[in-house]
Amino acid sequence: MKAARSFFDSVRPHFEKGGKWEKFYPAYDAFETFAFVPGHTAHSGAHIRDAIDLKRTMVTVIFAMIPCLLFGMYNVGLQHFRALGQPDTAFMEMFLFGALKVMPMVVVSYAVGLGIEFAFAIVKRHSINEGYLVSGMLIPLIMPVDIPLWMVAVSTVFAVVIGKEVFGGTGMNILNPALTARAFAFFAYPSWMSGDKVWVNTSGGTLVDGYSGSTILGNLAVTGKTGVGYADWSMAEMVIGTIPGSIGETSKIAVAIGALILLWTGIASWRIMLMSAVGALSMGLLFNALSAVVPSPEMQLYLAIPFWQHLIIGSWAFATVFMATDPVSGAQTNTGKLWYGFLIGFFGIMIRVFNPAYPEGMMLAILLMNVFAPLIDHYVIEANVRKRLKRVQPLTAKA
Amino acid sequence: MSKEVRIQRGLNLKLKGKAEKQIHPIGAASVYALLPVDFPGLTPKLLVKEGDEVRAGQPLFCDKRDERILYCAPVSGEVASIDRGAKRVIEAVRILPDSEQKYTEVANWPIQGNKEEVQQWLMASGAWPFVRQRPYAVVADPSETPKSIHISCFNSVPLAADLEFALHGMEALFAAGIEVLKKLTPGKIHLNVDGSEAAPRFISETRGVEVNRFFGPHPASNIGVQIHHLDPLNKGEVVWYVQPQDVVLIGRLAIEHRYETERTVAVCGSGVEKPQYVKTRIGAQLSPVVQNNLKPGKQRVISGDILTGRKASAEGFLGTYHAQVTVIPEGDQPEFFGWLSIDPKKFSISRTLFAWLNPNKEYELDTNMHGEERAFVVSGEYEKVFPFDLYPVPLIKAIMAEDIERMERLGIYEVAEEDFALCEVVCTSKLPLQETVRHGLDLVRKEMM
Numbered sequence: 001m002k003a004a005r006s007f008f009d010s011v012r013p014h015f016e017k018g019g020k021w022e023k024f025y026p027a028y029d030a031f032e033t034f035a036f037v038p039g040h041t042a043h044s045g046a047h048i049r050d051a052i053d054l055k056r057t058m059v060t061v062i063f064a065m066i067p068c069l070l071f072g073m074y075n076v077g078l079q080h081f082r083a084l085g086q087p088d089t090a091f092m093e094m095f096l097f098g099a100l101k102v103m104p105m106v107v108v109s110y111a112v113g114l115g116i117e118f119a120f121a122i123v124k125r126h127s128i129n130e131g132y133l134v135s136g137m138l139i140p141l142i143m144p145v146d147i148p149l150w151m152v153a154v155s156t157v158f159a160v161v162i163g164k165e166v167f168g169g170t171g172m173n174i175l176n177p178a179l180t181a182r183a184f185a186f187f188a189y190p191s192w193m194s195g196d197k198v199w200v201n202t203s204g205g206t207l208v209d210g211y212s213g214s215t216i217l218g219n220l221a222v223t224g225k226t227g228v229g230y231a232d233w234s235m236a237e238m239v240i241g242t243i244p245g246s247i248g249e250t251s252k253i254a255v256a257i258g259a260l261i262l263l264w265t266g267i268a269s270w271r272i273m274l275m276s277a278v279g280a281l282s283m284g285l286l287f288n289a290l291s292a293v294v295p296s297p298e299m300q301l302y303l304a305i306p307f308w309q310h311l312i313i314g315s316w317a318f319a320t321v322f323m324a325t326d327p328v329s330g331a332q333t334n335t336g337k338l339w340y341g342f343l344i345g346f347f348g349i350m351i352r353v354f355n356p357a358y359p360e361g362m363m364l365a366i367l368l369m370n371v372f373a374p375l376i377d378h379y380v381i382e383a384n385v386r387k388r389l390k391r392v393q394p395l396t397a398k399a
Numbered sequence: 400m401s402k403e404v405r406i407q408r409g410l411n412l413k414l415k416g417k418a419e420k421q422i423h424p425i426g427a428a429s430v431y432a433l434l435p436v437d438f439p440g441l442t443p444k445l446l447v448k449e450g451d452e453v454r455a456g457q458p459l460f461c462d463k464r465d466e467r468i469l470y471c472a473p474v475s476g477e478v479a480s481i482d483r484g485a486k487r488v489i490e491a492v493r494i495l496p497d498s499e500q501k502y503t504e505v506a507n508w509p510i511q512g513n514k515e516e517v518q519q520w521l522m523a524s525g526a527w528p529f530v531r532q533r534p535y536a537v538v539a540d541p542s543e544t545p546k547s548i549h550i551s552c553f554n555s556v557p558l559a560a561d562l563e564f565a566l567h568g569m570e571a572l573f574a575a576g577i578e579v580l581k582k583l584t585p586g587k588i589h590l591n592v593d594g595s596e597a598a599p600r601f602i603s604e605t606r607g608v609e610v611n612r613f614f615g616p617h618p619a620s621n622i623g624v625q626i627h628h629l630d631p632l633n634k635g636e637v638v639w640y641v642q643p644q645d646v647v648l649i650g651r652l653a654i655e656h657r658y659e660t661e662r663t664v665a666v667c668g669s670g671v672e673k674p675q676y677v678k679t680r681i682g683a684q685l686s687p688v689v690q691n692n693l694k695p696g697k698q699r700v701i702s703g704d705i706l707t708g709r710k711a712s713a714e715g716f717l718g719t720y721h722a723q724v725t726v727i728p729e730g731d732q733p734e735f736f737g738w739l740s741i742d743p744k745k746f747s748i749s750r751t752l753f754a755w756l757n758p759n760k761e762y763e764l765d766t767n768m769h770g771e772e773r774a775f776v777v778s779g780e781y782e783k784v785f786p787f788d789l790y791p792v793p794l795i796k797a798i799m800a801e802d803i804e805r806m807e808r809l810g811i812y813e814v815a816e817e818d819f820a821l822c823e824v825v826c827t828s829k830l831p832l833q834e835t836v837r838h839g840l841d842l843v844r845k846e847m848m
Contacts, residue, residue, distance in 0.1 A: 001735040033771060037737030041729055041766040045816070045833035046706045047699065048412075048727070050825045051745035051752055053770025055738035057777060057827055060751055129773055171774030171828070266749045269779060332778035333790060381790050385808045388788075392633040 008032045026121035030128040054170075057267055058133040064261040065137050065322065067254035069106075072247040073098035076145045076201060079244055083213060084205035098145075101201060102247055105140035108149050112156040113139075120165045131170030131177075131328075132160065138178035138322060141248025142315070142363075143185065144198040151189050155181040175370045176329045179363050186363070194218065194359065199244040215244045217314045217352060220302055221359040238312045249318035252311075259321040268325035271334060272341035276320040277311065279345025284310045287353060302353055310349050319362035320345070329370040336376040344369050403594060404628045406615030408786040410748060410821055412557040414705070415761045418665035418674040418723070420564050428683040431474050432482075432491040432716040433459055436709070438528060440537040440841060443470065443489050451478045456503035456525050456658030459492045464848075468538060471525030473660040473682040475501040491716065494682075502657040508579055514544070517582040524652050528719065529645035530583070533626060533638045535844045536815035545639040547586035547630060550577075552602060552643055553593035553613075555620035556704040560665035560723040562643055564676065566601040569647045574604040576650030580641065581607065591625045601643065618786065623818045627787050632813050644722060664688070664717065668705070669763040670698035670726030679717060686713045688724055697729040699766050706820035707833070730767025738770065745769075748783065748825050773828040784821035787813065791822055795832060798839030803846050811843055 008031075014021050015028040032038075034055075042049060077094030081087060113132045121128045139156055163180035164173040186193045196214030212219075216233060233243055241251025249255070262268035284307025291303035310316060324330065324344050331340035344365050351361025358364060435443045443460035446469075447453060453476065458469035476496040484490045505524045509516040518541045521527050532539040539545070554562055566573065581588055587609045592598050594612030602610070611629060613619045622640045632638060641649070644662050651659045660681040667674045671692045679688055685700055690713065693700075701708040703721040717724065734740065743753050746762045754760070781791040789810040797805035816833035823832040 004735065005733070036733035036735055037767075037769060038771065039731040039733045040768045040771070041699075041731050042768055043710075044831050046820050046823045047701055047708065047710070047725070047766050048705055048764040048824060049767070049769050049829065050749075050827075051747045051769045052749050052825070052827050053738055053829065054773050054776060054827055055770065056751055057749075059739065127771065131776070169774070171776045265751045267751070267777075327778045328776055330778075332792060334779060334782060337779075377793075381793055381809070384788065384790060388631075388633075388810065389808075391631065392635075 004035050008035065023125075024122055026126065026128050027118050030118070030121075033127075054130045055133075058130045060265050060267050061134045061262065061322075062137055064258035064267075065134075065141065065248070067257045068141055068248035068251065068318065068322075069102070069137070071241055071251040071254040072141060073102050075241060075243075075250055076101050076247060078242055079200040079213070080202065083200050083202045083207055083211050085208040086205070101145050102140060104149055105143065105147075105152050105247075106137065108152050109139045109156050110136040112153045113160050116157060116160045116165065117169075120169070126169070129170035131164070135159070135164075135177040135181075138248075139181045141322075142178060142182050142246045142318070144193060145201050145247055146198040147185065147189075147192050151185055151192060154188075155185040158184040171328055173328055174374075175367055176323055176326045179323055179367055179370075182363055183367060199246075213244055215314075215359065217359040220305075220313075221352075221356045235309075235312070238309075246315060246318075249315040252317045255317040255321050259317075262321065262325065268321070269327070269330075269337050269341075271337040272325050272330060272344075273320055275338050275341030276316075276324055276345035276348075279342040279347075280310055280316055280349045281307055281345075282342075283346050283349035283353075284308065287349070310352075314352065314360050315362050316345070316348060319348070319366060323362070323366050324369075329373065331373040331376050331380075333377050333380045335380045336373070339376050340369055340373055343372070401609055402611045402629055404611065404613050404615075404625075406613065406619045406624065406628075406786045408783055409616035409618055410784045410825070411555070411616040412746070412824075413759065413761045414557045414669065415763045416668040416671060416674045416726075417558055418560065418667040418676055420561065421675055422663060423666075423673070423675040423677055425677045425679065426687045427496065428679065428685075428687050429495070430479065430493055430684045431472075431476070431496055431680065431682040432493045432684070433470060433473065433682050434491050434716060434718065435460065435470075435489050437719045438470070438538055439837060440535065440844060441470075445481065445489065445492075447478050447492070449478055449480055452476075453478060453494065454501045454503045455660070456505065458525060460489070462538070465541065467519070467522045467541065468527050469522060469525050470528055471503075471658060473680050502659075505652055505656040505658065507656070508653045510578075512582065514583055517579060521579070521649070521652075525658050526645075526649050526652055529648060530580075530639055530641055533623060533632060533640065533815065534812035535840050536623075536817075537840075537844070539639050540637075543637045545584045545586065545637045547589060547638055548580050548584050549589045549591060549622055549626055549629075549638060549640045550643055550646060551591050551620050551622050551625055551640070552599055553591075553596075553620050554704075554722070555593075555617035556706055557617070558665075558667040558674075558705060558723070558725060559620075560663075560667070560676075562722075563599040563601065565663040565665070565722065566599075566643060566647060569650075570601050570604040572647045572650035572654060573601045573643065574606070574650070575653045576641075576646035576648070577605045577608060579649050579653055580646065583639065589625070589629060591620075591622075591629075593620070601647075615786070618784075618818060618821060621818055623813060623815050624786055627813055634807060634812060642720060642722070645720075662722070664721070665723040666692065666726070667723055668701075668726040670694050670700075670728055681717060681719050683717045685711055685715050685717060685724060688717070689713055689726060693726065694728075697731065698726050699729050701725040701727070706824065707817045728763070728765040730765030732767075734767075749780075768829055770827075770829050772830060775828055775830070777827045780825055780827060781819075781822040784825055785818070787818065789813065791819065794839075795819075795830070795835055798835050798842075801842060803843055806839055806843055811839055815840065 015025045076098030081089040159177045159181035163177040200213035287303040348362040348365035442463040444463045453472045455475045462468040474496040476494045479493040482491040530539045594614040702711045702718045794809040819832040
């Protein structure tokens with residue numbers, strides 16, 4: 001620790017005013033404040049402060065995502081070896097295969113994202129904020145494993161620049177940055193983000209006969225039938241997560257562990273999570289009721305999927321726990337969060353079932369609600385303002 | 400009708416160093432000072448110059464906006480110096496005290512008089528600054544008529560001075576002060592007490608008032624919280640409030656005919672060896688209060704409480720409205736990977752640390768910010784400690800945008816800096832909320848003038 005302290009102290013003069021690298025001060029400051037919480041004391045207002053800060057908040061979210069990351073790595077390997085007809089490969093070999101596929105994506109995401117943030121901070125002369133620590137981990141977890149790294153990089157550039165920095169950086173964005181990256185990839189490179197070729201890495205061997213690497217929802221969107229795809233997988237596998245899908249979202253158990261960490265520490269909103277479940281279940285129930293009257297048989301089967309299964313057959317769980325709960329892009333009043341969460345779950349399932357072009361509706365539902373969140377908050381606050389205005393008796397104008 | 404109010408949102412922060420209930424004798428201070436900064440919104444006009452002899456209760460400066468409002472010397476002696484800061488702003492008027500105190504003559508209070516006459520008497524005797532108002536949390540405007548007057552008779556801040564102990568034996572003086580205050584409003588006088596304890600003895604001789612009981616964590620004793628729950632302010636309405644020790648001062652003016660600023664003050668915090676009470680005066684230099692009592696290491700001496708007090712030093716002065724002196728260690732050392740640390744000595748209301756395991760643990764907190772200032776990111780954290788039916792974050796944003804109409808609609812009239820003190824403590828983004836709220840209040844007040 002003393003070595004680190006003296007290292008920073010010796011290097012600092014170069015970055016301060018008059019130093020050779022004066023304009024790179026934000027970069028130096030980012031590393032120094034990463035290693036050392038500064039010795040700033042309260043200079044106005046309350047003389048004590050809570051030990052929480054944004055770094056601690058962000059790192060808690062990262063800890064919550066680690067189960068998904070680790071399981072995702074294992075699952076990538078598992079799906080790969082199953083596809084090649086070698087389902088009994090050793091656990092470590094599967095895990096290492098997955099890790100070797102996933103870690104480069106994580107590295108690219110962080111390097112590109114943080115590089116852009118550093119550049120913006122240096123040009124605009126403000127300090128580098130910690131917001132990207134979480135988005136950087138989320139972006140790989142919501143991509144399919146076979147997506148080329150350069151696409152991950154370009155999507156990250158789009159997300160950080162358009163999704164966050166042009167609005168003013170951390171705390172100012174309207175849309176969830178990780179979902180902006182995914183939306184960009186989805187619309188710019190659709191064949192790499194959907195279909196049945198990208199979810200499982202099938203390189204390095206021969207495929208087993210009749211293998212389909214599509215996700216459950218992918219299949220439902222195409223066929224609507226509870227045939228190949230949906231009926232292939234048991235409830236247990238859907239919950240444990242040994243199914244094809246984006247890297248981090250398959251295991252509902254890993255997501256649940258993350259949810260427990262976030263709820264317990266108070267970092268994420270239980271209101272959003274709970275109401276998203278209520279909204280999704282409501283839409284599912286509505287569909288179950290409608291399935292009897294719908295004319296086409298494919299639609300009928302899709303609508304008849306038991307309403308509670310919608311919570312485990314796609315990325316509803318991951319999106320609700322890690323994406324919908326983003327505090328900056330979501331509703332910020334407690335009442336607003338109830339509506340925001342409900343509509344995310346409601347629309348997410350609706351888009352998923354009704355629209356064959358979008359097998360999973362959660363990404364679009366969350367982006368849509370991100371745009372509407374300020375409106376929801378506006379009405380909640382207006383209701384409060386009006387309640388107070390009603391108290392006023394008619395007053396004569398002040399002299 | 401006396402009301403019982405239960406406050407759900409807030410935080411009782413348990414800290415080490417609560418003052419023991421004994422009065423420790425200390426030497427008299429060698430210099431006193433009156434600081435205009437104690438009175439937000441005040442532009443002082445000097446009435447004395449260096450070298451003048453003054454008596455206790457003699458005006459040192461008045462309010463430029465209303466020259467009847469006088470700010471008087473807490474002790475008699477010689478004006479030693481008038482300290483000025485940037486732009487010739489008066490920072491302090493220092494007085495070297497006489498060994499034997501001389502007081503100005505105070506007339507009998509107009510017991511049969513109307514509001515104007517009683518106000519005039521209060522202003523002339525220098526007690527007016529102790530009457531403050533909401534909205535704006537400034538010294539009351541005598542041209543207004545308040546709809547009621549509130550007295551918060553307990554203190555829920557961390558390390559609070561025990562008012563029952565500090566005002567021991569002053570029942571008659573308190574009652575006399577209340578009789579004076581009754582003349583100032585056509586409405587009621589509300590005495591707001593701690594519901595979880597028996598009513599404090601110092602109100603036992605007071606009659607004709609409404610006693611309301613408050614339960615719940617801090618900020619239950621904040622006057623803004625009490626007014627909000629009993630009879631919320633609307634635009635155009637005014638409520639006045641006085642602290643209990645200042646009610647006693649007014650009572651003394653009425654009965655003993657002198658401007659007596661001596662009071663029992665708590666010396667508390669983890670930075671003092673022996674937390675105790677002392678008798679001192681408003682404006683006293685703090686060195687005799689804290690000397691030989693400071694623990695080793697860099698300590699911050701605060702005039703006032705840990706949430707709203709003014710940073711001072713041993714050479715600083717006791718504020719006019721302050722009933723305690725808090726001393727805590729300065730936390731000015733960088734901490735290696737402090738944001739990953741799970742040190743049980745750190746406090747957080749989130750469960751990322753371990754305060755939730757032991758709710759009765761007493762903490763020794765220092766002044767470290769534990770992070771740098773950021774934009775608003777986390778939502779819902781202020782609401783946990785803000786017991787108002789208002790939305791704190793939109794209000795702060797409206798103040799930052801200097802949007803006066805929006806501030807009004809969001810409830811700026813009902814709040815003051817102290818109501819945001821806990822929000823400032825728990826803020827993840829380390830925003831200077833109290834400073835911001837004060838700025839907002841000053842803006843709106845100026846607009847309304």
